[in-house]
Amino acid sequence: xxxxxxxxxxxxxxxxxxxxxxxxxxxxxxxxxxxxxxxxxxxxxxxxxxxxxxxxxxxxxxxxxxxxxxxxxxxxxxxxxxxxxxxxxxxxxxxxxxxxxxxxxxxxxxxxxxxxxxxxxxxxxxxxxxxxxxxxxxxxxxxxxxxxxxxxxxxxxxxxxxxxxxxxxxxxxxxxxxxxxxxxxxxxxxxxxxxxxxxxxxxxxxxxxxxxxxxxxxxxxxxxxxxxxxxxxxxxxxxxxxxxxxxxxxxxxxxxxxxxxxxxxxxxxxxxxxxxxxxxxxxxxxxxxxxxxxxxxxxxxxxxxxxxxx
Amino acid sequence: xxxxxxxxxxxxxxxxxxxxxxxxxxxxxxxxxxxxxxxxxxxxxxxxxxxxxxxxxxxxxxxxxxxxxxxxxxxxxxxxxxxxxxxxxxxxxxxxxxxxxxxxxxxxxxxxxxxxxxxxxxxxxxxxxxxxxxxxxxxxxxxxxxxxxxxxxxxxxxxxxxxxxxxxxxxxxxxxxxxxxxxxxxxxxxxxxxxxxxxxxxxxxxxxxxxxxxxxxxxxxxxxxxxxxxxxxxxxxxxxxxxxxxxxxxxxxxxxxxxxxxxxxxxxxxxxxxxxxxxxxxxxxxxxxxxxxxxxxxxxxxxxxxxxxx
Numbered sequence: 049x050x051x052x053x054x055x056x057x058x059x060x061x062x063x064x065x066x067x068x069x070x071x072x073x074x075x076x077x078x079x080x081x082x083x084x085x086x087x088x089x090x091x092x093x094x095x096x097x098x099x100x101x102x103x104x105x106x107x108x109x110x111x112x113x114x115x116x117x118x119x120x121x122x123x124x125x126x127x128x129x130x131x132x133x134x135x136x137x138x139x140x141x142x143x144x145x146x147x148x149x150x151x152x153x154x155x156x157x158x159x160x161x162x163x164x165x166x167x168x169x170x171x172x173x174x175x176x177x178x179x180x181x182x183x184x185x186x187x188x189x190x191x192x193x194x195x196x197x198x199x200x201x202x203x204x205x206x207x208x209x210x211x212x213x214x215x216x217x218x219x220x221x222x223x224x225x226x227x228x229x230x231x232x233x234x235x236x237x238x239x240x241x242x243x244x245x246x247x248x249x250x251x252x253x254x255x256x257x258x259x260x261x262x263x264x265x266x267x268x269x270x271x272x273x274x275x276x277x278x279x280x281x282x283x284x285x286x287x288x289x290x291x292x293x294x295x296x297x298x299x300x301x302x303x304x305x306x307x308x309x310x311x312x313x314x315x316x317x318x319x320x321x322x323x324x325x326x327x328x329x330x331x332x333x334x335x336x337x338x339x340x341x342x343x344x345x346x347x348x349x350x351x352x353x354x355x356x357x358x
Numbered sequence: 359x360x361x362x363x364x365x366x367x368x369x370x371x372x373x374x375x376x377x378x379x380x381x382x383x384x385x386x387x388x389x390x391x392x393x394x395x396x397x398x399x400x401x402x403x404x405x406x407x408x409x410x411x412x413x414x415x416x417x418x419x420x421x422x423x424x425x426x427x428x429x430x431x432x433x434x435x436x437x438x439x440x441x442x443x444x445x446x447x448x449x450x451x452x453x454x455x456x457x458x459x460x461x462x463x464x465x466x467x468x469x470x471x472x473x474x475x476x477x478x479x480x481x482x483x484x485x486x487x488x489x490x491x492x493x494x495x496x497x498x499x500x501x502x503x504x505x506x507x508x509x510x511x512x513x514x515x516x517x518x519x520x521x522x523x524x525x526x527x528x529x530x531x532x533x534x535x536x537x538x539x540x541x542x543x544x545x546x547x548x549x550x551x552x553x554x555x556x557x558x559x560x561x562x563x564x565x566x567x568x569x570x571x572x573x574x575x576x577x578x579x580x581x582x583x584x585x586x587x588x589x590x591x592x593x594x595x596x597x598x599x600x601x602x603x604x605x606x607x608x609x610x611x612x613x614x615x616x617x618x619x620x621x622x623x624x625x626x627x628x629x630x631x632x633x634x635x636x637x638x639x640x641x642x643x644x645x646x647x648x649x650x651x652x653x654x655x656x657x658x659x660x661x662x663x664x665x666x667x668x
Contacts, residue, residue, distance in 0.1 A: 158483070260631055345617070
């Protein structure tokens with residue numbers, strides 16, 4: 049029985065008669081091929097990725113498993129349509145907390161049609177993409193009030209995230225208490241989720257090492273998706289310390305992947321490094337707050353240059 | 359006696375009555391402060407850089423020494439004007455080969471006036487900045503025909519550089535033979551200049567490590583400048599192997615540095631990583647040429663997807 053996925057924070061949704069992905073409940077996620085060539089591009093990417101001898105096996109594990117394409121009735125009742133068959137990244141999870149980061153200061157490739165460039169650059173400048181090298185595309189955080197209770201900001205709210213909101217949601221994502229406007233995130237699960245030998249940071253560092261070398265693919269508009277379950281993380285953080293928190297770090301959305309042509313993906317790599325730094329800050333300073341000593345002041349409106357006699 | 363610098367490949371030039379930098383022949387380079395706030399911004403940056411406790415001493419050595427400002431007669435005969443007094447990075451060199459890379463896929467800061475954004479984005483897209491994360495701003499290579507003979511492409515030619523031209527000039531820069539359209543660069547000095555414990559790559563890796571952490575400054579439109587002398591490099595590469603080649607790796611041009619505000623400079627970092635990869639390619643494969651095995655083909659115009667039966 050195919051149905052829309054229960055937990056989806058970004059992308060097109062198969063609900064209210066819209067075209068969107070479906071899951072079979074047995075571990076497969078069916079993503080409809082978009083008709084304007086983007087669907088074919090994503091299929092071509094998956095084939096190339098999983099067949100290319102230069103892609104190391106430990107890197108493949110960052111991608112959803114690919115099981116070919118299948119013609120299925122589309123969720124918008126428009127009839128049969130080819131779908132990508134991918135691993136369902138949330139399979140087996142009852143109450144996943146998840147966050148989707150679209151990586152890159154730029155979501156448009158160097159040689160793209162002018163109208164696509166214009167559309168993308170406006171979004172890149174309006175969001176945190178230009179400033180941070182990434183933006184949050186969606187988030188849901190389990191509320192300890194109940195296994196089926198989630199905190200899920202609206203897409204419009206996420207679209208308005210500024211740098212300070214990104215900082216805050218990265219802390220909220222690893223807090224035991226539910227997000228609240230009046231309370232500082234407790235970051236109780238930061239070590240269990242972001243830290244440790246199998247945590248998010250260790251996995252992102254592995255990806256980073258690959259991006260410093262790989263010149264096969266440029267990932268425009270692709271995302272890093274983080275998924276974990278609070279129960280497992282609480283166990284890992286608490287009396288069962290050392291137990292893996294079961295966090296999943298995956299790359300998703302490859303409709304705009306381009307051939308690298310011997311050049312590294314400096315745009316994705318820079319954004320990835322920025323995300324890594326933001327998470328390191330949470331881990332190293334869970335109490336949060338600006339460390340004043342590392343700020344600078346480059347404005348000279350107060351005449352400080354003159355005061356220095358130069 | 360102040361005079362225009364003999365070797366200058368990028369930036370405004372003090373010749374033909376234009377405003378430009380001057381050198382005193384005793385190791386100091388005087389850069390006129392631009393009047394629209396950019397000059398003040400560069401002074402503020404130097405003061406902040408050299409006084410900030412969080413900047414490690416080994417990083418300061420990548421910057422020209424700063425000796426305050428001085429009012430001097432401007433080179434365009436417009437009268438007295440404040441100049442930055444900086445180390446002359448070419449002091450003591452008779453026949454320097456040099457190359458200037460403007461780093462970053464983006465030369466405009468996130469919050470900039472619309473006309474400045476428009477001006478920059480056109481140049482970024484027309485040059486290799488967007489594709490590579492950096493562009494060549496100028497180059498001169500000593501011609502072994504004579505100590506005072508140099509190969510120096512015109513600014514217009516450098517502005518038209520495509521990715522393949524950047525690859526070629528990175529090889530020409532470390533070749534014993536002068537650049538020639540009919541001859542493959544010999545890369546005879548690649549190990550002496552790019553390689554080794556004090557070579558360009560080792561120094562750029564040190565810079566990279568700092569950029570992965572530092573959130574003080576964002577360097578828009580700044581450059582990495584490489585300088586070396588062929589005689590010293592030939593000695594280092596030849597019978598006197600092990601002798602340092604004396605290559606200098608410096609950051610220059612800080613009129614558009616912004617406060618980092620706790621975020622890493624992912625734009626500069628990504629471009630720096632791309633430059634590092636390009637140089638590693640020269641070092642690892644001085645014979646040049648595409649390694650076919652690491653290419654991919656993502657186009658599906660030939661119906662290959664259908665042929666795969668999916």
